[in-house]
Amino acid sequence: MSASSLGFVTAQSQHFDAALPLRSGARLRDFDIVYETYGELNAERSNAVLVCHALNASHHVAGCYEGQDKSEGWWDNLIGPGKPLDTDRFFVIGVNNLGSCFGSTGPMHANPETPGRVYGADFPVVTVEDWVDAQALLLARLGISQLAAVLGGSLGGMQALDWSLRYPKMLRHCIAIATAPNLSAQNIAFNEVARRAIITDPDFHGGHFYEHGVVPKRGLRVARMIGHITYLSDDVMEQKFGRKMREAELGYSTQDIEFQIESYLRYQGDKFSEYFDANTYLLITRALDYFDPARVFGGDLSRTFASASCKFLLASFSTDWRFAPARSREIVKALLDNRLDVSYAEIDAPHGHDAFLLDDPRYHGLLRAYFQRIAGEFQ
Amino acid sequence: MSASSLGFVTAQSQHFDAALPLRSGARLRDFDIVYETYGELNAERSNAVLVCHALNASHHVAGCYEGQDKSEGWWDNLIGPGKPLDTDRFFVIGVNNLGSCFGSTGPMHANPETPGRVYGADFPVVTVEDWVDAQALLLARLGISQLAAVLGGSLGGMQALDWSLRYPKMLRHCIAIATAPNLSAQNIAFNEVARRAIITDPDFHGGHFYEHGVVPKRGLRVARMIGHITYLSDDVMEQKFGRKMREAELGYSTQDIEFQIESYLRYQGDKFSEYFDANTYLLITRALDYFDPARVFGGDLSRTFASASCKFLLASFSTDWRFAPARSREIVKALLDNRLDVSYAEIDAPHGHDAFLLDDPRYHGLLRAYFQRIAGEFQ
Numbered sequence: 001m002s003a004s005s006l007g008f009v010t011a012q013s014q015h016f017d018a019a020l021p022l023r024s025g026a027r028l029r030d031f032d033i034v035y036e037t038y039g040e041l042n043a044e045r046s047n048a049v050l051v052c053h054a055l056n057a058s059h060h061v062a063g064c065y066e067g068q069d070k071s072e073g074w075w076d077n078l079i080g081p082g083k084p085l086d087t088d089r090f091f092v093i094g095v096n097n098l099g100s101c102f103g104s105t106g107p108m109h110a111n112p113e114t115p116g117r118v119y120g121a122d123f124p125v126v127t128v129e130d131w132v133d134a135q136a137l138l139l140a141r142l143g144i145s146q147l148a149a150v151l152g153g154s155l156g157g158m159q160a161l162d163w164s165l166r167y168p169k170m171l172r173h174c175i176a177i178a179t180a181p182n183l184s185a186q187n188i189a190f191n192e193v194a195r196r197a198i199i200t201d202p203d204f205h206g207g208h209f210y211e212h213g214v215v216p217k218r219g220l221r222v223a224r225m226i227g228h229i230t231y232l233s234d235d236v237m238e239q240k241f242g243r244k245m246r247e248a249e250l251g252y253s254t255q256d257i258e259f260q261i262e263s264y265l266r267y268q269g270d271k272f273s274e275y276f277d278a279n280t281y282l283l284i285t286r287a288l289d290y291f292d293p294a295r296v297f298g299g300d301l302s303r304t305f306a307s308a309s310c311k312f313l314l315a316s317f318s319t320d321w322r323f324a325p326a327r328s329r330e331i332v333k334a335l336l337d338n339r340l341d342v343s344y345a346e347i348d349a350p351h352g353h354d355a356f357l358l359d360d361p362r363y364h365g366l367l368r369a370y371f372q373r374i375a376g377e378f379q
Numbered sequence: 380m381s382a383s384s385l386g387f388v389t390a391q392s393q394h395f396d397a398a399l400p401l402r403s404g405a406r407l408r409d410f411d412i413v414y415e416t417y418g419e420l421n422a423e424r425s426n427a428v429l430v431c432h433a434l435n436a437s438h439h440v441a442g443c444y445e446g447q448d449k450s451e452g453w454w455d456n457l458i459g460p461g462k463p464l465d466t467d468r469f470f471v472i473g474v475n476n477l478g479s480c481f482g483s484t485g486p487m488h489a490n491p492e493t494p495g496r497v498y499g500a501d502f503p504v505v506t507v508e509d510w511v512d513a514q515a516l517l518l519a520r521l522g523i524s525q526l527a528a529v530l531g532g533s534l535g536g537m538q539a540l541d542w543s544l545r546y547p548k549m550l551r552h553c554i555a556i557a558t559a560p561n562l563s564a565q566n567i568a569f570n571e572v573a574r575r576a577i578i579t580d581p582d583f584h585g586g587h588f589y590e591h592g593v594v595p596k597r598g599l600r601v602a603r604m605i606g607h608i609t610y611l612s613d614d615v616m617e618q619k620f621g622r623k624m625r626e627a628e629l630g631y632s633t634q635d636i637e638f639q640i641e642s643y644l645r646y647q648g649d650k651f652s653e654y655f656d657a658n659t660y661l662l663i664t665r666a667l668d669y670f671d672p673a674r675v676f677g678g679d680l681s682r683t684f685a686s687a688s689c690k691f692l693l694a695s696f697s698t699d700w701r702f703a704p705a706r707s708r709e710i711v712k713a714l715l716d717n718r719l720d721v722s723y724a725e726i727d728a729p730h731g732h733d734a735f736l737l738d739d740p741r742y743h744g745l746l747r748a749y750f751q752r753i754a755g756e757f758q
Contacts, residue, residue: 185640
């Protein structure tokens, strides 16, 4: 562990007895939310930052678990003592969303409606709005009535935007990185192919594979491989792999690995299929598809953000073709139309969508400066 | 049929008894090549144009089959009497490549090494070079010693380029549309995901599914869905589908169709899985991966084209992100480095890679003018 490390962290859990009504009309009878915190809540309870996760992440945002190697949080490069989101000044909360396979109530948990069985495919469809509602209940439980900021990238950025729209008084800053006001047809198309790969895997068993003692690993592998292609830029793939072969001579095989990019993708797919839940993958990609706050305003994003009142920081990355800078600019325009306080940076980075998770000096410098501004407001 | 139609056309076949040595070191003991011709070969035998097909096409390039609805050739908008490639002036040959599932010897044919069984996964890996060698044998059989032009788009364009490199005296013009000097890491990555979807389908049976009476349709569907996303531009997908829903109200389901883009992709995948052979898909995507004529020149494309002597027309489409204009420009630069006669057009078209198959007036106007120039050379 480095000098600026958080040291060992532990996950916590809160149980909620009251039913949670969902956008779909269904409800969760009761549920658990798993979360982690880093740093100390100040006496005024004004320094809390909520971090929302993206597709395959969790509440384990920073630090390491005791006794476990390689358990570093997924945004550990950003969050810790002296880091851009400085836990010596901020109280940071990482929260796991409903439907996840990492602790909060999800498809792998017991379904109270069918004693002795887990939810599986019967877990209700959850939306970004449902997640934010559950996060708001957690904050109430923790005694936090207003957040200094909500921070998220990609799908996490959509949650941050939803906070600004539906709980406008509960946050002072919304920080949405590499995100979009909704998915494009191409985004939905990639999600749909990944879902079909999972659902048509014979080991999926209509989403009730747990009771068959199998996992639809073939589908999960293909889904993850597709995902990985869209997370990386064409350029960075070319620099990292190009046409590099695994062996010096061509093997002339359709099934064996010839190119290093194939080896990389198969490895990523295999790894993912060992730990990720297939039903969670379906739920989270669907939440992405459904997110579209402008829908009830006839697609008018400017009218959509009329309810927002917090300050905004948006950032996008030049080579991100999944959520391209143009998508962030749509949001910036809508915010400016409402005369809101908005900062926006388009960062020239080669890594595609993945850049939001990486330690790029311009990107981290931007976040460091913005969090210093926020800290200045309560110190 | 329109006035400018070819009317009914018929497929022909030639059998070759001599073994064909392949790049892999394997050989095909004997083989059939299926082809079609349109127009008349002139007395000087100087007006022949060979059309090479791309991933999922065949020798059926133009015209219709008698008694069959919807049997129009895949490039019928381009080829026929009075069309840009005018069959009143040119003798056009459409050829089906080895390894295909549309007639020429392929995985669905009897394997002479294993009597009573089809090749299946034992069909040897074929390359663009092997296809061109077989095409050259067909032309010799037809008594054509020099082609007016070789024409192809995408993978067909790679074959046209290979003709110019290895049979430089056998063609006067190489017309390569929406192609590339080799696949990028991202291109290979998409092919690899599609192949994994097919190979890991339990109905694939290691490529010997025929004898099990099944077809790996799940894998083929996913492969085709991935392909379709990469054929279309982000823009045209947005215009055509955007976020249009199938029903007025959200259904909140991870498995049912919500968005029209999902419906479109599933339909394309289903249709494809009904007629396309899984082993052919693996072979053709691998031929794409392997094509890299500059490999033996240490990646130096200018040195690669030192062997070429014909004239060239290249065209690319602004929104093609599969084989982007920059890839065509690499070829153009290499041709100019060799002081070859090259025309190049970058066509502003919204349809992505698919544009090479569509009837865009600027694109077809370009081809019409170029073929008029070629016709002027022999008339």
